Amino acid sequence: MYKLKNVTKQYPGKGRKVVALNDVTVDIPDGQMVAIQGPTGGGKSTLLQMLGALDRPSSGTIELEDSSLGQLGDTKLGAIRGKEIGFVFQNFNLIPTLTAQENVETALVPLGVSAAERKERAEKALASVGLAERGDHRPSELSGGQQQRVAIARAIVKEPAVLLADEPTGNLDEETRDEIMEVLEGLWRDRGLTLVIVTHDSAVARRAQRRLHIKQGKVKDLG
Amino acid sequence: MFGTYLRRELTGRRKQTIIIAIGMALAIALVIIVNSVAAGVKNAQAEVLKSVYGVGTDITVTKKVSALSSTGQSTAQAGQNGQGPRFDFGADAGTQTGDGSRTVDSSRLSVGMGTSTMSTSTLATVKKTDGVSAAAAVLSLENTSFKGTLPTFNRDQEGQRGQSDTTQQSSGGADGQGGSSFSVDSFSVMGITPGAKAVGPIASTALVEGRTLTANDEGKKVVVLDKSYAKSNSYAVGDTIKIGGKKFTIVGTVKSTGSDSTTASNAYIPLDVAQSLSDEKGKVSTIYVTASSSNDVDALKASLEKTLPKATVSTQSDLASSVSGSLGSASQLVSNLGTWLSIIVLAAAFLIAILFTISGVTRRTREFGTLKAIGWSNRRIVGQVAGESVVQGLIGGIAGIVIGVIGVFVVNVISPTLTGGVSSGGFGGALADGARRAFNGGSGSTTGAGGTGSGFAAGAPGGGSGFGQTARSAASSASTQIDLSAPITLWVIVIAVALAVLGGLLAGAIGGWRASRLRPAEALRSVQ
Ligand SMILES: Nc1ncnc2c1ncn2[C@@H]1O[C@H](COP(=O)(O)OP(=O)(O)OP(=O)(O)O)[C@@H](O)[C@H]1O
Numbered sequence: 001m002y003k004l005k006n007v008t009k010q011y012p013g014k015g016r017k018v019v020a021l022n023d024v025t026v027d028i029p030d031g032q033m034v035a036i037q038g039p040t041g042g043g044k045s046t047l048l049q050m051l052g053a054l055d056r057p058s059s060g061t062i063e064l065e066d067s068s069l070g071q072l073g074d075t076k077l078g079a080i081r082g083k084e085i086g087f088v089f090q091n092f093n094l095i096p097t098l099t100a101q102e103n104v105e106t107a108l109v110p111l112g113v114s115a116a117e118r119k120e121r122a123e124k125a126l127a128s129v130g131l132a133e134r135g136d137h138r139p140s141e142l143s144g145g146q147q148q149r150v151a152i153a154r155a156i157v158k159e160p161a162v163l164l165a166d167e168p169t170g171n172l173d174e175e176t177r178d179e180i181m182e183v184l185e186g187l188w189r190d191r192g193l194t195l196v197i198v199t200h201d202s203a204v205a206r207r208a209q210r211r212l213h214i215k216q217g218k219v220k221d222l223g
Numbered sequence: 224m225f226g227t228y229l230r231r232e233l234t235g236r237r238k239q240t241i242i243i244a245i246g247m248a249l250a251i252a253l254v255i256i257v258n259s260v261a262a263g264v265k266n267a268q269a270e271v272l273k274s275v276y277g278v279g280t281d282i283t284v285t286k287k288v289s290a291l292s293s294t295g296q297s298t299a300q301a302g303q304n305g306q307g308p309r310f311d312f313g314a315d316a317g318t319q320t321g322d323g324s325r326t327v328d329s330s331r332l333s334v335g336m337g338t339s340t341m342s343t344s345t346l347a348t349v350k351k352t353d354g355v356s357a358a359a360a361v362l363s364l365e366n367t368s369f370k371g372t373l374p375t376f377n378r379d380q381e382g383q384r385g386q387s388d389t390t391q392q393s394s395g396g397a398d399g400q401g402g403s404s405f406s407v408d409s410f411s412v413m414g415i416t417p418g419a420k421a422v423g424p425i426a427s428t429a430l431v432e433g434r435t436l437t438a439n440d441e442g443k444k445v446v447v448l449d450k451s452y453a454k455s456n457s458y459a460v461g462d463t464i465k466i467g468g469k470k471f472t473i474v475g476t477v478k479s480t481g482s483d484s485t486t487a488s489n490a491y492i493p494l495d496v497a498q499s500l501s502d503e504k505g506k507v508s509t510i511y512v513t514a515s516s517s518n519d520v521d522a523l524k525a526s527l528e529k530t531l532p533k534a535t536v537s538t539q540s541d542l543a544s545s546v547s548g549s550l551g552s553a554s555q556l557v558s559n560l561g562t563w564l565s566i567i568v569l570a571a572a573f574l575i576a577i578l579f580t581i582s583g584v585t586r587r588t589r590e591f592g593t594l595k596a597i598g599w600s601n602r603r604i605v606g607q608v609a610g611e612s613v614v615q616g617l618i619g620g621i622a623g624i625v626i627g628v629i630g631v632f633v634v635n636v637i638s639p640t641l642t643g644g645v646s647s648g649g650f651g652g653a654l655a656d657g658a659r660r661a662f663n664g665g666s667g668s669t670t671g672a673g674g675t676g677s678g679f680a681a682g683a684p685g686g687g688s689g690f691g692q693t694a695r696s697a698a699s700s701a702s703t704q705i706d707l708s709a710p711i712t713l714w715v716i717v718i719a720v721a722l723a724v725l726g727g728l729l730a731g732a733i734g735g736w737r738a739s740r741l742r743p744a745e746a747l748r749s750v751q
């Protein structure tokens with residue numbers, strides 16, 4: 001359960017400060033699938049950073065379950081990210097020198113999981129996104145859709161409470177986009193995740209339970 | 224994961240790994256080669272010093288020579304005072320022959336060029352000084368013999384000789400013109416205390432044939448020859464040799480115990496005989512001192528300098544800098560060029576490693592941002608970056624050790640021969656033994672090793688006998704020749720590895736610091 005209250009995020013810009021989020025108050029209950037839409041520069045990624053404990057708000061409070069993300073230090077935030085939050089990025093952000101299997105395993109490193117268990121869980125995660133056979137491949141040897149599936153496997157292998165995706169289909173063609181959305185929706189449904197997807201794509205947004213629209217840092221709940 | 228990630232990065236980004244490793248390898252190889260050659264040169268210098276000053280000699284004491292007296296001019300003065308090699312042929316000297324010329328066969332023993340003598344009592348003073356374990360004195364002499372035919376001079380010319388030696392030379396004809404023909408030969412003679420072998424040049428010799436001088440030889444005309452001098456002049460034990468115009472019996476030959484071919488002097492005779500024949504009664508030229516403890520050499524030097532204000536007191540390390548010849552140049556080259564080159568190349572290698580690591584971290588901004596986003600701690604990421612750099616440095620270091628060892632091996636196979644004498648330059652002519660050795664080694668050429676120039680200049684105004692010093696003394700004590708061998712010590716290897724690790728750590732620390740400052744939110748930046 002996310003509780004955002006009067007969250008403002010300012011970036012120091014040239015001359016004038018950039019207000020990326022302006023007094024945002026919103027709750028996201030556990031297990032909800034939320035789509036965030038809005039024009040470019042509206043503040044979508046900034047909001048996702050706040051939800052993902054990647055950055056702290058300039059003012060206001062963000063609570064995830066019992067933790068107040070705005071108040072915690074870097075180490076604590078890192079621990080929360082490592083345990084509770086899975087990320088999927090527009091550019092997949094796989095580590096190019098590691099194999100698919102190893103990329104997935106990196107998510108288990110902060111949890112102090114043994115090598116054997118890491119291997120087993122990563123294999124399972126890859127299987128759950130339909131890539132059981134591709135564990136030995138490097139990212140460069142995989143298609144865009146396959147790379148994003150590896151990234152999704154990396155995000156869910158630690159069994160997080162929240163899955164955050166920033167334009168996960170932005171770099172994919174339509175067919176692959178549907179494929180990835182199916183994977184994400186399937187995981188959301190099966191695992192009871194809170195799933196927040198930033199997207200430009202109305203087709204993707206329509207699949208969500210709830211849509212938020214952000215423009216110039218202001219959030220409008222479209223229900 | 225650390226190991227897997229590390230391995231993947233190093234093999235996956237091979238180009239960067241190879242460039243950093245090559246830079247490091249070259250630097251490390253150079254450090255090893257320079258270090259080994261420097262050690263080799265140092266050993267060679269020690270060899271030269273050992274042969275000249277003897278095993279176990281920590282300090283030498285010589286008479287302090289004023290700045291002037293080491294120049295040719297003042298030595299010439301010495302020559303005129305009868306100290307330099309000088310022949311006075313009276314009108315009736317030699318054997319008058321029928322055609323108006325006369326044959327001369329004269330041999331003269333005198334203190335060599337640039338050598339000053341001091342009283343024997345100095346030895347007693349030295350022996351009494353605290354911290355002296357043993358001391359021995361020698362008198363370094365030069366025997367110059369002149370054999371040939373001279374035209375008869377008229378009295379006028381005779382009279383002028385002292386003042387106007389140029390006239391003398393042109394008429395007398397060093398080149399044999401004007402009806403004269405003669406040969407001049409010189410060799411070094413050292414007066415030693417017979418029977419005392421503990422310290423001094425004789426201490427680093429070994430008997431080849433016959434016997435060494437014993438206490439019984441005091442006052443006797445017996446001589447021990449340097450083996451190679453004896454060989455090149457076809458002397459054998461039992462033969463006689465003329466020294467200072469007197470016949471000496473050759474009782475033995477000695478060779479150097481070091482790696483050089485000759486010993487400190489061509490001939491060794493009892494000290495008292497040397498003193499009386501050279502008119503240097505109660506005088507010695509050099510005192511060799513062994514310190515009680517090798518740690519106290521510097522302190523001993525200081526106290527000797529205090530008790531003997533008129534003497535020059537030199538330690539082995541003072542003397543090391545006086546080694547001349549190609550050995551001296553090699554030492555200079557290694558210590559100057561080699562060291563600077565090593566430092567520059569090492570700095571360049573470190574810089575390359577640092578720059579490549581920084582650029583690597585910059586290129587991997589999103590990668591590290593992503594790892595941070597999924598919960599990797601700063602420490603883990605810094606460790607990863609540092610680990611990569613250290614391993615790159617180590618790979619370079621190991622390659623460098625291999626290249627360096629091969630390089631040193633090549634140096635040892637080529638084994639360049641270095642020639643070393645001990646120049647008197649920096650010591651105001653005090654190191655007369657060395658000067659003479661170097662001089663004789665110059666095979667009569669005026670550009671020979673240290674001291675030649677002054678010897679030549681000195682002789683000429685000394686009364687027409689200057690050529691004595693430039694004689695082609697087929698001679699004998701070539702300046703020490705040493706084949707350079709560069710040792711590789713475990714220390715050099717340890718230092719090399721440490722440097723490689725240091726370079727890697729430095730690059731890793733800087734790169735890691737950069738990585739640690741990346742924000743996890745960088746992961747979300749869409750442009751790379
Ligand atoms: N690190 C930063 N420093 C300064 N300004 C920033 C920073 N990150 C974002 N901004 C600014 O904050 C505003 C919101 O940016 P944000 O990335 O959240 O937009 P977005 O809705 O995700 O846009 P897009 O659809 O293009 O990804 C923009 O004006 C952007 O320039």
Ligand SMILES: [Mg+2]
Nearest residue numbers: 044045046166
């Ligand atoms: Mg964005």
